[in-house]
Amino acid sequence: METNSYPLVKAFYSPAQEFGLPVPATVKIPGFEAGHPAAPPINEGYVFMPEKLRDILAFWQSSEKALKIIGDPATGKTSLVEQFHARLRWPLYKVSCSPGTESRELIGQFFPTADGSLKWVDGPVLRAAREGTSVLLDEYNVLEPGESTGLNMLIEGYSIVIPSTGEVVVPAAGFKVFATENSVESSLSVVGRNVQDVANDDRFMVTTASYLPPELEERAVVNALVGDGVSPDVATMIAQQVVKVANSVRAAYRTDKSGVMTKPMTTRSAIRWARLVRRFANVNDSDGPMVYALRRAFQMNAEMDAVVTEFTRAALGTGTNGQP
Known part of the structure; x- marks a missing residue:
């Protein structure tokens, strides 16, 4: 079954049960029914750091479309995003960015079919925008700045026109973009990091990641x-x-x-x-x-x-x- 053809059925979950928050059991947060192949599996042993959970919940419940999480390697940037989505059974399309990743791979492109024709296939960012789900761009600042600026319209929440087809895509409600990156100034042995375009950076709410107490x-x-x-x-x-x-x-x-x-x-x-x-x-x-x-x-x-x-x-x- 294709991931983007899987039905999305709304459901509601208790923050007290899913995140251990000190709120009444009657308080609910929207999610989806379990079973979507892009929804991360729940790691029962995962421990949420309260300050980071506070930031991601504030972003989630706001009108902001994009959140960037910055920190040294293995400080839990990716796992925070994954386990937040896992608790809500919310699809999260994950992309491991590389210096060769191009914006067309993230938005979409034509691919040949068995009969010799070409078929448009959505990339993970456009797919999430159509569905009103989430995409995670891991190691975001290894992208070339010119490629990341190609995402500006969607990250802002604006509609885009697919030049190859003329189709206008309006991001559905619930669409969110998450980006994780190691700091350019990190003292750790991380290489190949880029300073992104200011206009692209300005579209992100920002939080940081650090080691657990x-x-x-x-x-x-x-x-x-x-x-x-x-x-x-x-x-x-x-x-x-x-x-x-x-x-x-x-x-x-x-x-x-x-x-x-x-x-x-x-x-x-x-x-x-x-x-x-x-x-x-x-x-x-x-x-x-x-x-x-x-x-x-x-x-x-x-x-x-x-x-x-x-x-x-x-x-x-x-x-x-x-x-x-």
Whole structure:
């Protein structure tokens, strides 16, 4: 079945149940019935940061058409958008932008058919505009500025004319554009980022993304482990150790002037590490199973490995052989 032919049936959901908001159960927010193939799956272990949920809800309930989320890699930009849509069972067409992405791929173009004729096929931005659904442009600022300006009319919510067909498309109610990007000024090793045209930037409401506070990050790690069948007590112990090290790495990265600390540890890496700790619990390694799992969850050069290993031993209260 083609995604854009799938029926969209309105439904209503409780923000208290879906987002854990302290509002009466009688309060409802519109969404769609479950089952649309473009609606992201719900990650039951996902933890919403209250400030970020506040921003995205304010955007969602406003007349604004476009929201840009800026932050360092793996600070949860994409997952925030995905899980917000998942809770509303709302279709989200996702595009991983690249330097070669052209606006015609996002708007639409003609494709040959089996009988030799040409057929117009909507791109993800135009499809979302027709349906009144959402599109996510991931890594938005790797697009060439000239290509991103080709989206200006739709991002503003105006109708557009498809030059190849003469059709006028008016964005349906509910159409939203989300863009995520790593900051051009980021100190992390991200390359190929562009400064977008001012007229294009001006069409976006803006919010930022950052790492979860320790208590929320621990909850995210615990949720992932419990989902894998780990007991809550063991999951909590592992989460506390992993998050403590992750924050030590981030703090060292921010203050390091020697170039040894080449990157921070993301929540994604912390969860991977926690899961591997259980996998490698019985590994007989001179540095212990925790460090063994660390080295398979988080890629580091030798100098950074030595520093992070010491952070891990300090968090565990162990010696150089991984033993108390």
